[in-house]
Amino acid sequence: MTTEDAEDYVIDGRNLTKVYTMGDNEVRALDGVDVKIKRGELLSIMGPSGSGKSTLMAILGCLDSPTSGEYMLDGEPVHALGDNALATIRSKQLGFVFQQFNLLPRTSAMEQVSMPMIYAGVRGRKRKQRAEKMLQLVGLGERMDHTPAELSGGQQQRVAIARSLANDPAILLADEPTGALDTKTGIEIMALFKRLNREEGITVIIVTHDVEVAEQTPRVIHIRDGLIEKDVINETVVDIDPDSIPAH
Amino acid sequence: MNLIENVRVAIRALLANKLRAMLTMLGIIIGSGAVVALMSFGNGATSAITEQIEGIGSNLVTLLPGRFEGGGPDAAANADPLEYDDYVSIKENVPIAGRLAPSIENFGTVVYSNNSVNAAVIASTPEYLDIRNFEIELGRPLTASDNATGARVAVIGPDLGTELFGGLNPVGRSIKVNGVFFEVVGVTVAKGGGFGGSDDENVFIPIETGYKRLYGNSMVTNGKRTVSNVIISPLNADDVDQAMVEVERLMRRRRGLKLSDDLDFTLFSQNAFLDAFSAITATLTAFLGVIAGISLLVGGIGVMNIMLVSVTERTREIGLRKAVGAKRATILTQFLIETMMLSLVGGAIGVTFGWGVSTIVRQLDILDAQVTMGSIVLAFSVVAIIGIVFGIYPAMRASRLSPIEALRYE
Ligand SMILES: Nc1ncnc2c1ncn2[C@@H]1O[C@H](COP(=O)(O)OP(=O)(O)OP(=O)(O)O)[C@@H](O)[C@H]1O
Ligand SMILES: [Mg+2]
Numbered sequence: 001m002t003t004e005d006a007e008d009y010v011i012d013g014r015n016l017t018k019v020y021t022m023g024d025n026e027v028r029a030l031d032g033v034d035v036k037i038k039r040g041e042l043l044s045i046m047g048p049s050g051s052g053k054s055t056l057m058a059i060l061g062c063l064d065s066p067t068s069g070e071y072m073l074d075g076e077p078v079h080a081l082g083d084n085a086l087a088t089i090r091s092k093q094l095g096f097v098f099q100q101f102n103l104l105p106r107t108s109a110m111e112q113v114s115m116p117m118i119y120a121g122v123r124g125r126k127r128k129q130r131a132e133k134m135l136q137l138v139g140l141g142e143r144m145d146h147t148p149a150e151l152s153g154g155q156q157q158r159v160a161i162a163r164s165l166a167n168d169p170a171i172l173l174a175d176e177p178t179g180a181l182d183t184k185t186g187i188e189i190m191a192l193f194k195r196l197n198r199e200e201g202i203t204v205i206i207v208t209h210d211v212e213v214a215e216q217t218p219r220v221i222h223i224r225d226g227l228i229e230k231d232v233i234n235e236t237v238v239d240i241d242p243d244s245i246p247a248h
Numbered sequence: 249m250n251l252i253e254n255v256r257v258a259i260r261a262l263l264a265n266k267l268r269a270m271l272t273m274l275g276i277i278i279g280s281g282a283v284v285a286l287m288s289f290g291n292g293a294t295s296a297i298t299e300q301i302e303g304i305g306s307n308l309v310t311l312l313p314g315r316f317e318g319g320g321p322d323a324a325a326n327a328d329p330l331e332y333d334d335y336v337s338i339k340e341n342v343p344i345a346g347r348l349a350p351s352i353e354n355f356g357t358v359v360y361s362n363n364s365v366n367a368a369v370i371a372s373t374p375e376y377l378d379i380r381n382f383e384i385e386l387g388r389p390l391t392a393s394d395n396a397t398g399a400r401v402a403v404i405g406p407d408l409g410t411e412l413f414g415g416l417n418p419v420g421r422s423i424k425v426n427g428v429f430f431e432v433v434g435v436t437v438a439k440g441g442g443f444g445g446s447d448d449e450n451v452f453i454p455i456e457t458g459y460k461r462l463y464g465n466s467m468v469t470n471g472k473r474t475v476s477n478v479i480i481s482p483l484n485a486d487d488v489d490q491a492m493v494e495v496e497r498l499m500r501r502r503r504g505l506k507l508s509d510d511l512d513f514t515l516f517s518q519n520a521f522l523d524a525f526s527a528i529t530a531t532l533t534a535f536l537g538v539i540a541g542i543s544l545l546v547g548g549i550g551v552m553n554i555m556l557v558s559v560t561e562r563t564r565e566i567g568l569r570k571a572v573g574a575k576r577a578t579i580l581t582q583f584l585i586e587t588m589m590l591s592l593v594g595g596a597i598g599v600t601f602g603w604g605v606s607t608i609v610r611q612l613d614i615l616d617a618q619v620t621m622g623s624i625v626l627a628f629s630v631v632a633i634i635g636i637v638f639g640i641y642p643a644m645r646a647s648r649l650s651p652i653e654a655l656r657y658e
């Protein structure tokens with residue numbers, strides 16, 4: 001890459017650090033990370049436990065502010081924004097998927113997906129239509145009234161993905177989305193992310209431990225001890241058909 | 249996000265955790281129910297006592313010989329007696345005194361057939377029964393002509409009637425009071441209770457008859473007829489103090505007291521009596537208030553307990569809500585609405601419950617329990633404050649966390 005046009009990058013983080021102080025101890029969870037991500041990319045972030053993957057994801061997702069460094073999201077500087085401004089950005093531009101799903105207990109899939117839209121001010125009927133559409137998109141058109149207790153792990157993660165898509169985000173951030181799922185279900189969830197990236201043009205960032213997950217994304221950022229170790233372009237993206245995996 | 253949406257979110261959150269909502273409300277229900285019920289008991293007891301005191305007669309002031317403040321029991325015996333003319337003079341010169349009656353009060357032996365009872369004999373003018381709020385159950389009251397003619401007629405209390413006559417109707421029968429025959433012409437309505445002796449065992453006779461037939465020279469001093477006391481009943485409660493001042497001034501003059509002399513008579517106001525008893529009922533009410541307060545505290549601790557138990561789940565929930573775009577103020581509003589709904593619904597159930605208990609107590613005739621608007625308002629406001637304080641505190645703390653910290657909370 002010879003010319004760098006900032007506008008090409010939906011995510012542009014420079015020298016990002018995150019320091020946790022616990023008593024006399026300082027943990028440098030991020031120790032000067034530069035990261036640039038183009039619109040529509042599909043990439044994974046890999047690294048050993050405690051290397052700072054979740055910390056990086058939280059900062060890129062505006063869930064937390066960096067201790068120092070600059071972060072331009074969609075060309076706007078966001079590293080110094082306050083609580084409310086960040087909430088608005090999360091609401092409009094970002095979607096999150098977590099390892100533990102983080103669904104509300106005893107609440108129907110329909111209501112889980114509606115929730116982000118309530119906070120974004122989407123009105124009743126439109127909200128319902130959109131939630132239905134998203135649940136159909138993730139293949140849960142038949143399970144809209146089910147509560148988390150009535151859904152399998154993979155289905156719960158699909159509800160969480162539908163929820164993350166509710167406000168039509170530009171970027172989807174997933175922290176070990178397949179970590180709590182078996183292999184086959186994990187591959188199905190990956191297939192869903194790939195489809196969303198391909199068909200909806202959403203930028204998808206997946207934090208993972210799993211080499212098999214990373215092999216499926218065209219770009220892999222490796223981090224270690226709060227630093228980017230390497231940033232690799234995958235020449236041969238592995239594409240696994242979920243149906244080829246036998247169910248157990 | 250508008251208010252209606254916020255209320256809907258709160259209702260959904262409550263319905264998603266019915267058990268938690270119920271447990272939280274339980275504390276509020278017990279607390280507000282206790283306040284309403286206990287305060288109604290306090291009111292019932294107060295009104296019962298006040299009623300008894302007022303039953304003695306309205307705005308009653310009693311004029312007695314002797315000085316009672318610190319004077320000891322024989323102060324009355326050493327002082328000059330009150331004269332019948334004192335009564336006449338008050339009646340003529342102190343219009344604000346309203347209705348008044350002189351009386352001779354003594355114990356006497358009352359006999360019918362083989363039955364003999366020691367009873368209070370009250371010789372007075374016909375106004376006496378009215379002033380003391382005695383009503384007639386059987387026969388007729390004493391009249392002015394009974395008094396004028398010195399007729400040997402008597403009105404007796406119902407308990408005395410039962411003791412003397414058993415089941416017989418006393419009216420028209422003859423009794424002997426200190427050896428003198430009297431015809432019973434009436435029986436009073438039972439008052440129950442009474443202070444310093446029963447009000448239902450009296451014998452009432454005309455005062456003229458007392459002087460002429462019963463007491464003779466024992467109620468005459470220096471050629472003047474004397475009385476045991478004079479009861480005074482101003483028409484308005486507001487006139488009581490003024491009437492006492494004027495009667496005191498008149499009596500000082502009549503008894504030749506200089507301004508520097510101590511009083512040798514006493515004006516005893518029923519209001520002073522009421523004040524003494526309202527001090528007792530105030531203590532009672534305060535005591536009940538403390539119990540209600542403890543119930544509220546226990547309820548409040550219950551609320552806090554539930555809130556703290558659910559704090560982990562709620563902190564993660566708040567983290568999630570913030571992650572998907574809820575602002576801090578939105579979160580706080582949501583929790584405020586949630587706790588307010590819990591408090592209001594719980595408070596309403598509690599008030600209904602307390603009101604029900606109070607009604608049962610009244611129906612069973614245990615106490616004339618009265619639920620007041622004030623206790624309902626108090627229960628609601630205290631409960632709302634407890635609910636909000638204990639409910640909003642965890643939400644406040646959680647809403648300040650960054651979403652990622654809240655999500656990670658365990
Ligand atoms: N709130 C915090 N307070 C103190 N230290 C923290 C906090 N959050 C993270 N850390 C530390 O920062 C470092 C990076 O944590 P992070 O969660 O980003 O790791 P990770 O790469 O996601 O690990 P894993 O793969 O186990 O999820 C770790 O050493 C962790 O202990
Ligand atoms: Mg992690």
